[in-house]
Amino acid sequence: MGNRKKPRFQLNEKQLGYAMVIPSLILVIVVVLWPVAQSFWNSLFDYRLNDPARSQLMLNSNIDLENYVDNYFYINNQLEDLEGKAEKDEAKSTIASIKEGVNKYHTKLISNEEIKAKVEKVDELLMNFKPVTNPELKYTEVDNDLAADYRKALKSYEEDLTAIAESSSDEEAGQKFQQTADLIGSTSETILESNFIGLANYGKYLKDKRMWNSIWNTTFFTVVSVALELVLGLGIALLINRAFKGRGLVRASVLIPWAIPTAVAAMMWGFLYDGQSGIVGHYLEVLHIIPDASWLLSTSEGGMFSIILADVWKTTPYMALLLLAGLQTIPNSLYEASDVDGANKMQQFWSITLPLLKSSILVALLFRTLDAFRVFDLIYVLTGGGPANATESISIYAYKTLFAQQNFGEGSVLSVIVFLCVAIISFVYVKLIGSELFAGRTK
Amino acid sequence: MKLWKSALGIFLIGALAVFLAACSNSDSTTEQDNPDENTDTEEASDEKEEEVTIVYARGVDTTGSNELIIEAFEKEHPNINVEFREMPADTGQYHDQLVTAFSSQSSEIDVFNGDVIWPAEFAQANYALELDRFIERDGIDMAAYFPGTVASATFDGKQWALPQFTDAGVFYYRTDIVKEPPKTWDELIEQASKLKGEAGTEFGYIFQSAQYEGLICNAIEFIASYGGQVVDEDNNVVVHSPETVKAIKKLQEIVNSDFVPDNILNFQETETENAWIEGKSVFARNWPYMQASSADEERSKVVDNVAMTTLPSGDAGSASTLGGWMTMINRYTEHPEEAWEFAKFLSGPEAQKIAATEGGRAPTLRDLYNDADVKESSALFANPDFVEVLENAVSRPVSPIYPEISDIMQIELSKALTGDQSAEDAAKNMQTKIEAAMNE
Numbered sequence: 001m002g003n004r005k006k007p008r009f010q011l012n013e014k015q016l017g018y019a020m021v022i023p024s025l026i027l028v029i030v031v032v033l034w035p036v037a038q039s040f041w042n043s044l045f046d047y048r049l050n051d052p053a054r055s056q057l058m059l060n061s062n063i064d065l066e067n068y069v070d071n072y073f074y075i076n077n078q079l080e081d082l083e084g085k086a087e088k089d090e091a092k093s094t095i096a097s098i099k100e101g102v103n104k105y106h107t108k109l110i111s112n113e114e115i116k117a118k119v120e121k122v123d124e125l126l127m128n129f130k131p132v133t134n135p136e137l138k139y140t141e142v143d144n145d146l147a148a149d150y151r152k153a154l155k156s157y158e159e160d161l162t163a164i165a166e167s168s169s170d171e172e173a174g175q176k177f178q179q180t181a182d183l184i185g186s187t188s189e190t191i192l193e194s195n196f197i198g199l200a201n202y203g204k205y206l207k208d209k210r211m212w213n214s215i216w217n218t219t220f221f222t223v224v225s226v227a228l229e230l231v232l233g234l235g236i237a238l239l240i241n242r243a244f245k246g247r248g249l250v251r252a253s254v255l256i257p258w259a260i261p262t263a264v265a266a267m268m269w270g271f272l273y274d275g276q277s278g279i280v281g282h283y284l285e286v287l288h289i290i291p292d293a294s295w296l297l298s299t300s301e302g303g304m305f306s307i308i309l310a311d312v313w314k315t316t317p318y319m320a321l322l323l324l325a326g327l328q329t330i331p332n333s334l335y336e337a338s339d340v341d342g343a344n345k346m347q348q349f350w351s352i353t354l355p356l357l358k359s360s361i362l363v364a365l366l367f368r369t370l371d372a373f374r375v376f377d378l379i380y381v382l383t384g385g386g387p388a389n390a391t392e393s394i395s396i397y398a399y400k401t402l403f404a405q406q407n408f409g410e411g412s413v414l415s416v417i418v419f420l421c422v423a424i425i426s427f428v429y430v431k432l433i434g435s436e437l438f439a440g441r442t443k
Numbered sequence: 444m445k446l447w448k449s450a451l452g453i454f455l456i457g458a459l460a461v462f463l464a465a466c467s468n469s470d471s472t473t474e475q476d477n478p479d480e481n482t483d484t485e486e487a488s489d490e491k492e493e494e495v496t497i498v499y500a501r502g503v504d505t506t507g508s509n510e511l512i513i514e515a516f517e518k519e520h521p522n523i524n525v526e527f528r529e530m531p532a533d534t535g536q537y538h539d540q541l542v543t544a545f546s547s548q549s550s551e552i553d554v555f556n557g558d559v560i561w562p563a564e565f566a567q568a569n570y571a572l573e574l575d576r577f578i579e580r581d582g583i584d585m586a587a588y589f590p591g592t593v594a595s596a597t598f599d600g601k602q603w604a605l606p607q608f609t610d611a612g613v614f615y616y617r618t619d620i621v622k623e624p625p626k627t628w629d630e631l632i633e634q635a636s637k638l639k640g641e642a643g644t645e646f647g648y649i650f651q652s653a654q655y656e657g658l659i660c661n662a663i664e665f666i667a668s669y670g671g672q673v674v675d676e677d678n679n680v681v682v683h684s685p686e687t688v689k690a691i692k693k694l695q696e697i698v699n700s701d702f703v704p705d706n707i708l709n710f711q712e713t714e715t716e717n718a719w720i721e722g723k724s725v726f727a728r729n730w731p732y733m734q735a736s737s738a739d740e741e742r743s744k745v746v747d748n749v750a751m752t753t754l755p756s757g758d759a760g761s762a763s764t765l766g767g768w769m770t771m772i773n774r775y776t777e778h779p780e781e782a783w784e785f786a787k788f789l790s791g792p793e794a795q796k797i798a799a800t801e802g803g804r805a806p807t808l809r810d811l812y813n814d815a816d817v818k819e820s821s822a823l824f825a826n827p828d829f830v831e832v833l834e835n836a837v838s839r840p841v842s843p844i845y846p847e848i849s850d851i852m853q854i855e856l857s858k859a860l861t862g863d864q865s866a867e868d869a870a871k872n873m874q875t876k877i878e879a880a881m882n883e
Binding site: 027046050051052055066067129131133179182186210218221274275276293294297298299383384385386387388389400403404405406407 | 470538539542546548550564567568569599600614653654655704705706707708709714716774775776778780843844846847853854857858860861863883
């Protein structure tokens with residue numbers, strides 16, 4: 001019985017390979033795709049943290065119980081008070097009908113046992129000046145039709161009362177009416193409609209000139225600064241790849257700009273560019289490279305020039321370092337052989353160094369392009385996006401919308417746009433690098 | 444062998460993930476535990492001695508008046524301890540930190556100082572506690588405060604903050620050069636170009652026109668002095684008016700003149716102050732604090748040669764933008780009564796007097812300007828011109844979406860000043876964009 005081995009269940013090699021990478025795939029999905037999906041989901045809503053009517057993601061109608069219960073408490077009292085004040089019978093009957101209407105809708109609302117329990121609880125908290133911190137308690141879903149009707153009714157009551165207030169001859173009474181009208185108006189705003197708006201936010205931003213401007217600013221900044229960094233970085237890498245006295249010192253000192261925190265570097269450049277006392281501004285002016293020292297930070301073109309120069313200064317060392325690593329993998333024997341064949345330095349550079357450095361260059365460009373496209377801290381500190389918004393990058397725009405204005409729906413749209421751009425850039429580069437690195441290596 | 448290696452790798456990654464998850468879990472549980480413990484101890488002490496600790500947040504205070512105020516309060520209310528939490532000096536960063544804390548409904552901070560432009564936003568976002576019931580109960584006389592300061596804390600007919608100290612744009616001039624300060628913007632332009640260069644000055648006039656919040660303050664002063672408005676009392680956008688266009692044109696004229704620094708579009712308060720105390724300009728617009736730095740013998744080259752007055756007038760008189768700070772209470776505070784006691788004290792006469800005499804902060808209570816100690820502490824407070832400036836200060840648009848309005852205005856005005864668009868277009872664009880933002 002034990003002699004014959006039973007064929008056991010076994011994965012073939014391919015399946016085994018997939019089984020092995022599954023954990024990392026899951027990791028990628030959790031770490032990379034989940035936040036993006038979350039941003040995308042947020043971007044489908046008109047979602048603003050600082051507006052209570054839109055501070056939740058709501059697919060259905062909701063009611064903000066904290067404010068509703070608080071207002072409801074006053075409405076009844078104020079309406080009774082007004083009934084005594086009304087001069088004309090007409091006004092009196094309007095008030096009576098408003099009271100009846102509000103009561104009718106309120107009864108309908110709390111006919112739902114669950115809502116009734118919540119209303120009582122919220123009322124108790126409010127009586128003690130306690131905030132309602134539990135979102136489950138604060139917001140409750142209501143029937144869409146009831147919400148729409150109640151909202152509409154409250155709006156019309158507001159109009160009725162405002163009309164009475166305006167026609168009232170006694171100013172004090174008029175003010176009382178107006179106050180109640182405002183109260184009812186703000187109550188109607190506690191009944192929240194769904195803020196799901198689908199792709200409308202995207203439509204808005206595709207037509208937004210400011211968005212396209214910031215994309216253009218970012219692209220221009222990225223292309224120019226990365227191109228300059230590549231040329232300068234390659235030069236520096238070639239230099240520090242040679243053996244000469246004090247090479248260690250030069251290699252270390254070249255890295256200094258890269259080691260300085262960007263915010264500090266930006267502050268420093270701010271002083272250097274200053275139109276009154278900045279030394280960079282002064283010498284560029286003396287050399288007639290720029291019209292005058294104040295051109296740098298107070299004109300649109302000057303602002304862009306300034307951030308590109310500061311960025312090139314800051315990140316060229318990084319580029320040089322990546323290229324230096326590539327240079328060191330090129331075997332010396334190739335140069336020796338070409339020497340024997342009688343090639344000059346230029347020919348060696350074009351036929352040996354560059355082709356063998358190609359994949360290093362692509363990797364360095366990939367890192368730098370992605371980095372430059374997300375540029376934020378340098379611009380935020382140096383120009384804040386000004387002057388005339390000429391240096392606003394897409395990340396700055398997203399930050400302003402998300403954090404300064406608390407508009408999470410629209411801010412998420414911008415984040416998704418940044419993500420798409422970055423994804424396209426990396427896709428293109430990975431295609432290029434992939435075909436380069438694996439050319440002739442696959443099977 | 445290879446298989447083993449990759450299996451080991453996966454195991455390690457898995458272990459790392461579990462480890463990380465464990466870490467973050469334990470973090471969050473300790474965080475959750477702590478406040479509970481705090482409230483436990485607080486509740487326990489409540490029963491014994493009824494002692495309560497409230498947390499008060501405000502920006503960096505270098506004058507030391509803050510500690511004196513807290514001391515005075517604790518003496519008066521032995522059962523309330525005030526813990527001071529220092530926040531960033533940069534108003535924007537301070538705002539973003541508060542908003543982050545409040546949007547997660549944190550009860551960590553009880554009382555805080557808010558910029559004059561925040562009440563509407565914080566009210567709508569449900570971060571601030573409305574104070575009407577407290578004000579009525581304790582009979583606080585709101586008419587004793589300057590009207591502008593009260594108005595900027597009123598939103599939806601409710602009072603969301605108490606004015607604590609105030610600030611308004613003022614006009615500085617050099618007494619050794621100028622005989623009679625200019626009454627109108629046109630006079631300013633005339634005098635500035637004539638007097639520029641005298642007594643070692645380089646510029647005629649300096650003010651704030653970089654693309655940031657200060658630009659709005661300066662622009663509002665021009666707009667209001669020509670009779671324009673951004674948002675009217677009924678929340679209608681009225682910025683596209685002949686008055687505003689005229690004001691922006693005047694602003695352009697000054698920016699493009701030869702008596703302002705070439706990099707005036709880069710000037711914020713610091714640049715203005717530095718140039719001013721170096722004696723580089725004949726006239727300047729800044730907040731009242733520059734009076735103190737002008738008189739600082741260590742830094743200033745213009746000691747005793749500086750005087751301040753109201754800003755020049757346009758067609759509709761002179762206008763100053765209201766700045767300053769408010770006392771607000773966190774809606775999610777666990778001690779509303781004690782927080783109110785402290786907020787009331789902070790904005791009351793006693794604390795405002797300490798802030799004025801020790802910290803040089805302008806009181807919001809009108810009567811304090813008749814107080815002998817306050818008058819003595821600073822020439823500014825004794826100056827009737829200054830009190831008049833405060834009385835007539837105009838607030839920036841009171842709106843829950845103020846940050847967005849400010850953003851729109853900064854961009855459009857900056858474009859007008861760099862010459863990228865005309866004054867007419869700037870007014871028109873502000874009108875349509877602010878309207879669109881409000882209707883959203």
